[in-house]
Structure formats: C-alpha cells, structure tokens
Amino acid sequence: MKTAVIVFPGSNCDQDMYYAIKDGLGEDVDYVWHAETSLDGYDAIMIPGGFSYGDYLRCGAIARFAGIMPAVIKAAEEGKPVLGVCNGFQILLEAGLLPGALLKNKNLKFICETVPLKTENNQTMFTSLYKEGEIIRIPIAHGEGNYYCDDETLAELKANHQIVFTYAGENPNGSRADIAGITNRNGNVLGMMPHPERAADAMLGNKDGLRLFQSILNHWRDSVHANCIS
Numbered sequence: 001m002k003t004a005v006i007v008f009p010g011s012n013c014d015q016d017m018y019y020a021i022k023d024g025l026g027e028d029v030d031y032v033w034h035a036e037t038s039l040d041g042y043d044a045i046m047i048p049g050g051f052s053y054g055d056y057l058r059c060g061a062i063a064r065f066a067g068i069m070p071a072v073i074k075a076a077e078e079g080k081p082v083l084g085v086c087n088g089f090q091i092l093l094e095a096g097l098l099p100g101a102l103l104k105n106k107n108l109k110f111i112c113e114t115v116p117l118k119t120e121n122n123q124t125m126f127t128s129l130y131k132e133g134e135i136i137r138i139p140i141a142h143g144e145g146n147y148y149c150d151d152e153t154l155a156e157l158k159a160n161h162q163i164v165f166t167y168a169g170e171n172p173n174g175s176r177a178d179i180a181g182i183t184n185r186n187g188n189v190l191g192m193m194p195h196p197e198r199a200a201d202a203m204l205g206n207k208d209g210l211r212l213f214q215s216i217l218n219h220w221r222d223s224v225h226a227n228c229i230s
C-alpha cells in the first residue's frame, strides 16, 4: 500500500502520521506538499493535524483551496481511503467531503489530553480491527473540535452509521451527540478529532490507534486480492 501524507504550511502531525505508516505498518509512504496537484499512484490519502495557514479565518478554511485538494477530492470519489485527523478533519469539512462543521471548544480553550472513545461502527475500512462498542484511549489536542451539524444531518449520520467514534467519557469539547469521528456516506472518508497516530507505538505507551491504520491496510489487501481474482 502506498500512502500520501499531505503537508501544508503549519502541519505538525505529518511526521507522526508518516511513522505510523512506515514503522507501524511497514508500508510505503511519502510526504506530498500541498502545492502538488496529483495523487495518482497512491492507495490511501492522509491529511494530518496541525495549524495549516496558522488557523487563520477558521481552521482548515484556507487549506481547502490548496492545489492538492482537487486530487484529494478525486481520490475520495474513486473510493480510496481518505483519513483526516484533527486539522485534517477540519480541512475535509471545509472541502465539503464530510457534512457539518467544527466550532471552538465549548470552554474556548485548547484541550490536550487522552480520552476514551467508543467504537460506534466497526464495519468500516478504518475500524474493522476494533470490536463493536470497544472503548479505546486516544489523545486529543485541539481548540476547534466541537462538532456541529443540524438535526437533519445528525439523523442522516445515525441512519447511515456514519458516526464511527464518540467520546465515551465526559464530552471534552461540546460536540453534538458526543461525536469524535464521522465518515462520508460512502464510508471511505473518515474525519476524526482524536489522533490515532499519537497512539501507534508501544514506546509511546499506547497502541490503540495502530489498529486503525492496520484496518486500512487490511482493506487495501482485500481489494487488491479481489481485483486479482476478478
């Protein structure tokens, strides 16, 4: 599996993401600068956390106009796995690849802690290696992680099983319905505020996030295998 980690001016979780793929999975991975325009040849696209363009206007509001974004949208439309973590989630929302918006945390402060998450849906290409309802511990670090959507969108997210992770303990940021991560309707674009790449190595004291990347790899292997025999 060949993965692209998109790098914007101000990204700061790109290296963690890169090493989760390279060392955690032992798979091919490249940094792709935001000004590039093609993602041809990549099997999975990852938009890491950080402060793209200094979080000016709103987090992700400028990054969504970057040269690479049409290629990210194309990859999403082709059904490739697209993962946006934290600032990556914010960028995917601004780009319209996921519904809703992220507002400032309800306490208006930047929150940095490890929180329990509930795996609401393990039938996705990102979560197949978790058990349904499994509680995992993953770090959060954000100022704008308060997920908001209107009633109609929330009903659709629930009906289509697009809510993948919820905060299992106290809701840290005011997110609607305790939402920590959602997919698009198709299930191949996941945005989440918590950082699985910061919990992907035993040396960091927590490997709960590694199975998310392993799930993507398993999905890719299954799809390559299916293409070979068809």
Ligand SMILES: NC(=O)CC[C@H](N)C(=O)O
Residues within 6 Å of the ligand: 048, 049, 050, 051, 052, 055, 059, 085, 086, 087, 088, 141, 142, 143, 144, 145
């Ligand atoms: N860790 C991050 O990606 C931070 C995201 C964003 N800059 C925020 O503060 O909400």
